[in-house]
Amino acid sequence: xxxxxxxxxxxxSGTATATISTLRKPASNRGATLVVATDVRAAAAVxxxxxxxxxxxxxxxxxxxxFLHGWQSVPGGVKPTYxxxxxxxxINPKLPDDDFxxxxxxxxxxxxxxxxxxxxxxxxxxxxxxxxDSGQARLVLLCPAWKKYGTATTVRENTxxxxxxxxxxxxxxxxxxxxxxxxxxxxSLIEVGHDxxxxxxxxxxxxxxxxxxxxxxxxxxxxxxxQLEE
Numbered sequence: 001x002x003x004x005x006x007x008x009x010x011x012x013s014g015t016a017t018a019t020i021s022t023l024r025k026p027a028s029n030r031g032a033t034l035v036v037a038t039d040v041r042a043a044a045a046v047x048x049x050x051x052x053x054x055x056x057x058x059x060x061x062x063x064x065x066x067f068l069h070g071w072q073s074v075p076g077g078v079k080p081t082y083x084x085x086x087x088x089x090x091i092n093p094k095l096p097d098d099d100f101x102x103x104x105x106x107x108x109x110x111x112x113x114x115x116x117x118x119x120x121x122x123x124x125x126x127x128x129x130x131x132x133d134s135g136q137a138r139l140v141l142l143c144p145a146w147k148k149y150g151t152a153t154t155v156r157e158n159t160x161x162x163x164x165x166x167x168x169x170x171x172x173x174x175x176x177x178x179x180x181x182x183x184x185x186x187x188s189l190i191e192v193g194h195d196x197x198x199x200x201x202x203x204x205x206x207x208x209x210x211x212x213x214x215x216x217x218x219x220x221x222x223x224x225x226x227q228l229e230e
Contacts, residue, residue, distance in 0.1 A: 062087040063215055066116040066137075068107055068125030070145070071097050078199040079122060079142070079207065086208055091116060095128065100149050108132045118214060120207070123170060123196065124149050138214050140207065142198050143170045146178060154182040160210050162203065164193035 065088050067080040075092040084090045093110050095103040107128050111119065118138045121129030126144025130152040139159040146152060148170075155161075155178065163175040172191070179189050190210075193203035 062089070063118055063211060064089045064114060064116040065091065065211070066107070066111055066114065066119045066134075067092045068119065068121040068128045069095060070123030070125050073122070073125075078197075079120075079204065082204045083120075083208065083211070088211070095125065100124075100128075103128050104131055104150075111135075111137070117218065118211060120211075122198070127152070130155055140210055140214075141175075142207070143167050143196055144175065144178065145170050147174050154178070155184070156182070157184065159184065159188060161189045162192050162198060162206060162210070163189060164195055164198060164203075165191055166194055167196045169196040 065083060067083065067090050069075065069077060069080070069092065075094050080090045080092045091110050091114050093106050095106055103124075111132060111134055115135075116137055118140060119129045119132075119134050120140045120142065121127070121144060122142040123145045126141040127146045127149035129139055129141060130144065130146055131150035139155055141155070141159065141161045143163050144161065159182070161175045161178065163170075163172050165172045175189050179186065182188075190206065192198065192206045193200055198204075198207070
């Protein structure tokens with residue numbers, strides 16, 4: 001069996017602590033990823049609050065993700081590149097900085113065209129994600145700037161928010177307010193990272209771990225209609 005490398009990410013949500021260990025084969029066998037999660041109150045239970053998750057899950061396919069970047073950011077940044085490097089199909093459109101309505105139109109068009117299973121929105125992109133019709137896709141919001149852009153003030157159940165308490169651009173309190181507005185459990189907001197960008201290794205591992213938890217919950221295989229484009 002080929003040698004495997006292991007990376008871990010740990011975090012706290014309230015009194016709960018969660019750890020995700022990701023085991024990866026060499027790049028030539030990148031398709032195999034094993035995730036082991038403990039204490040799912042802080043992570044996977046945010047996503048589906050039913051039966052306890054399996055202790056491990058093997059994935060033959062990863063996910064199609066619409067990644068919406070922030071203000072004065074560009075496609076191909078650290079976070080979408082990280083997701084693509086870990087096997088996800090990432091749709092990462094250019095959103096204009098000076099026209100929020102146009103950004104919504106572009107994001108909606110790409111969502112309708114590609115039908116991703118998950119929408120990840122970073123900062124202003126988080127506000128874009130909140131203001132488009134994303135159907136039943138899961139939302140993962142990174143320091144969402146919802147109080148500055150758009151009209152949406154709530155998110156649907158099973159939304160996960162990652163935010164750094166040290167964020168000096170979008171206050172951490174804004175995400176706390178969003179959780180309250182939406183009637184989400186407190187563990188829907190996960191504190192991670194050291195600044196607004198959430199581009200440090202712990203934040204990237206956390207984002208990846210949340211997405212793998214979503215994949216675990218939705219099942220190891222998609223239906224024929226949901227298969228990733230080759």
